[in-house]
């Protein structure tokens with residue numbers, strides 16, 4: 001388990017990470033999301049001791065990274081811009097890592113096979129493609145068979161086969177009871193891979209919840225209804241709207257065509273019951289869930305720093 005306690009990082013007068021407190025549980029894939037510059041990489045770097053917190057702490061299994069005698073056996077990490085000597089072969093790079101952490105040399109061959117690099121293990125890492133480099137980084141993270149794994153943009157540069165492979169790997173690592181904390185900008189991929197999400201913006205926590213909950217909270221969820229008496233049903237739904245207390249943004253009914261309505265802000269069950277109570281026949285009643293991408297955009301809209309138009313707002 002990873003625990004962040006008031007974790008803060010300042011660079012001069014800029015606060016990159018601002019009092020983050022949360023726990024990343026074992027046995028789950030937790031997606032780490034946020035706009036560019038939100039502080040994801042800085043947070044991950046502090047967890048693995050590459051950056052010192054200005055305040056607060058990042059703990060792995062209750063301890064700071066610096067306290068571990070063999071850190072690679074506790075926490076494995078694939079971070080962006082990983083330092084691999086370009087003249088070294090993949091095998092030699094991993095052997096050096098293994099030696100410094102008391103890991104048996106035989107484990108190097110195991111992880112090379114696991115990531116599919118056994119055929120090129122003798123080649124200079126500097127000649128690797130972006131995708132091969134990512135695989136080597138993942139091999140390094142897995143080397144010490146750690147219980148906690150951090151991956152910063154792991155599918156970066158991977159082809160569709162590679163993306164699928166990473167998804168399966170994350171899921172299986174979590175199924176083995178490990179803590180898997182993974183950042184990504186690919187929402188559709190996160191929707192498929194993660195159990196929980198931590199969303200940050202400008203260094204602060206915006207959401208920490210199961211993926212399904214993040215999506216359910218989106219005002220973009222809607223209900224499509226087709227009925228020969230659509231106008232009657234629309235009036236009934238509007239009359240009910242003030243009582244639909246479970247919605248944040250209120251209920252909205254849009255008449256798409258003579259027979260068709262789109263209702264937002266009311267659960268599908270409630271729309272079905274209202275139709276039944278009003279004796280209105282239904283030809284179709286379907287729920288259209290927001291995508292994680294839509295839910296994410298809604299959550300982070302106010303904290304996007306480098307988005308189109310953001311500069312104009314700040315100027």
Ligand SMILES: Nc1ncnc2c1ncn2[C@@H]1O[C@H](COP(=O)(O)OP(=O)(O)OP(=O)(O)O)[C@@H](O)[C@H]1O
Pocket residue numbers: 011014015016034035036037038039040041042043
């Ligand atoms: N070494 C540094 N010196 C000064 N500022 C830094 C440094 N590292 C990061 N920052 C700043 O801290 C903030 C957070 O950066 P960070 O790289 O952690 O964000 P991120 O969420 O990983 O972004 P991205 O999605 O673009 O990778 C940014 O404003 C960045 O400019």
